[in-house]
Amino acid sequence: MARVLIVGAGLTGSVCAALLRKETARPLHLVVWDKAGDSGGRMTTACSPQNPQSTVDLGAQYITCTPHYAKKHQSFYDELLAHGILKPLTSPIEGMVMKEGDCNFVAPQGVSSIIKHYLKESGADICFRQCVTQINLRNDKWEVSKETGSPEQFDIVVLTMPVPQILQLQGDIANVISECQRQQLQSVSYSSRYALGLFYEAGTKIDVPWAGQYITSNPCIRFISIDNKKRNIGYKCCCQLSWPNDSSSQTLPCVWRGWIYPLQLRWLHCFCLMCSGSFKGSYLVPVFLVSTCALGFCFLNFLLLIFSFSILLREITGKLFFTCCHFLYGV
Numbered sequence: 001m002a003r004v005l006i007v008g009a010g011l012t013g014s015v016c017a018a019l020l021r022k023e024t025a026r027p028l029h030l031v032v033w034d035k036a037g038d039s040g041g042r043m044t045t046a047c048s049p050q051n052p053q054s055t056v057d058l059g060a061q062y063i064t065c066t067p068h069y070a071k072k073h074q075s076f077y078d079e080l081l082a083h084g085i086l087k088p089l090t091s092p093i094e095g096m097v098m099k100e101g102d103c104n105f106v107a108p109q110g111v112s113s114i115i116k117h118y119l120k121e122s123g124a125d126i127c128f129r130q131c132v133t134q135i136n137l138r139n140d141k142w143e144v145s146k147e148t149g150s151p152e153q154f155d156i157v158v159l160t161m162p163v164p165q166i167l168q169l170q171g172d173i174a175n176v177i178s179e180c181q182r183q184q185l186q187s188v189s190y191s192s193r194y195a196l197g198l199f200y201e202a203g204t205k206i207d208v209p210w211a212g213q214y215i216t217s218n219p220c221i222r223f224i225s226i227d228n229k230k231r232n233i234g235y236k237c238c239c240q241l242s243w244p245n246d247s248s249s250q251t252l253p254c255v256w257r258g259w260i261y262p263l264q265l266r267w268l269h270c271f272c273l274m275c276s277g278s279f280k281g282s283y284l285v286p287v288f289l290v291s292t293c294a295l296g297f298c299f300l301n302f303l304l305l306i307f308s309f310s311i312l313l314r315e316i317t318g319k320l321f322f323t324c325c326h327f328l329y330g331v
Contacts (some may be wrong), residue, residue: 001028001029001135002026002027002028002029002155002156003028003029003030003031003153003155004020004030004031004154004155004156004157004158005031005032005033005142005144005152005154005157005158006030006031006032006035006041006124006158006160007032007132007144007157007158007159007160007161007270008032008034008070008159008160008161009032009033009034009036009038009039009040009041009115009126010039010040010041010042010043010115010130010160011033011041011042011043011114011115011118012041012160013034013041013158013160014032014115014116014118014119014122015033015076015118016120016158017030017032017118017119017122018118018119018122018162019254020120020122020301021121021123021124021134022121022215027150029125030122030124030125031124031125031126031127031154032119032122032124032125032127033127033128033130033132034126034129034130034144034217035128035130035131035132035161036128036129036130037128037129038061038112038116038128039112039114039119039126039251040111040112041059041091041115041276042059042060042110043057043059043111043115044057044058044059044112044114045058045109045110045111045113046056046061047111048199050199051199051202052197052241053225054197055109056109056110056197056198056227057107057111057180057227058195058242058292059110059111059112059195060111061212061223061225061230062089062101062106062111063086063104063105063106063107063111063114063232064091064102064104065103065104065105066101066102066104066274067075067102068101070101072152074172075205077105079198080117081105083117084108084115085107085108085109085114085117086106086107086114087105087106087108087232088103088104088105088106089104089105089106089230090099090107090232091212091229091230091231091232092209092210092211092212093210093211093212093213093214093216093230093269094213094222095213095214095215095216096212096214105152106229106230106231106232107205108231108232108233111159117218117298121285125224129148130148130149131146131148132145132146132161132169133146133147133148133169133170134145134151134170134171134173135157135169135170135171135172135173136171136173137171137172138153141153141154141155142154142155144157144324145171149210154256160189163186163188164190165184166168166185167182167186181276193222200322202260204230206226206240208226210226211225211226211229211230211303212224212226212230213225214224234266236283237321258288312314
């Protein structure tokens with residue numbers, strides 16, 4: 001039985017695995033690796049730490065089907081619609097550019113449910129936190145090395161991760177890519193975005209007439225979405241906004257997905273004013289972020305306070321000692 005490795009558990013990797021299982025007559029042992037902790041890639045859906053049923057899309061927000069691809073990929077859309085994974089997008093998205101014949105779909109369970117569906121259909125062995133570092137040819141098989149664990153051998157390796165990660169791979173894989181192909185790959189560029197998901201308490205209503213909005217008047221924020229409203233699943237109060245990572249001005253550090261990123265407080269201030277229309281809403285999110293950061297920096301501030309106090313105490317003690325010596329001994 002041939003062993004096939006697919007590197008990347010995003011849309012390309014999951015569909016590739018499902019098609020290999022469906023279209024290949026010979027038995028296959030399919031394996032999917034991804035360096036992240038879950039599937040999705042650029043179609044990631046995050047869960048609330050307090051309520052796993054409350055989710056927010058941090059990647060693609062909806063699926064646009066043009067007339068060309070509606071015909072070419074009709075079987076894919078029919079399958080996803082039949083399983084309830086996709087449904088027509090009926091909620092208003094302000095600023096959306098619609099072309100004649102286009103159809104938009106949304107995923108009620110989050111956009112990553114599309115990837116999970118295809119991975120399930122493939123029957124592949126899925127392993128997360130597997131970062132491939134090197135690929136070598138050993139006895140007519142591909143030996144794949146990763147950051148942790150022993151290398152494994154496969155008959156076929158399919159790479160679906162972003163181009164920069166492919167170009168960083170070491171080993172014989174570098175010789176497989178021709179110079180022309182390498183130049184073409186190096187010419188690929190990406191437009192990066194930061195995405196922030198906010199979870200509100202159950203019952204919170206954000207009184208705006210739209211479920212999503214494209215922002216053109218702000219150089220930082222590009223898109224705002226109220227996910228539960230966008231998916232027509234009731235008020236679970238999940239919001240998402242994104243902005244490019246090349247902006248700069250006064251920043252406030254905040255914790256997002258386990259890392260610290262610069263976040264502009266005034267962006268969220270404007271965002272909350274638009275969403276809530278009230279003063280209370282204008283500081284709801286900033287206070288949450290500040291309190292999150294405060295917990296992280298509280299101990300550091302305490303240590304700095306002790307350090308400053310010790311220096312001050314040393315200066316006072318030294319001056320007091322010098323004054324006593326001068327008084328008693330005249331020195």
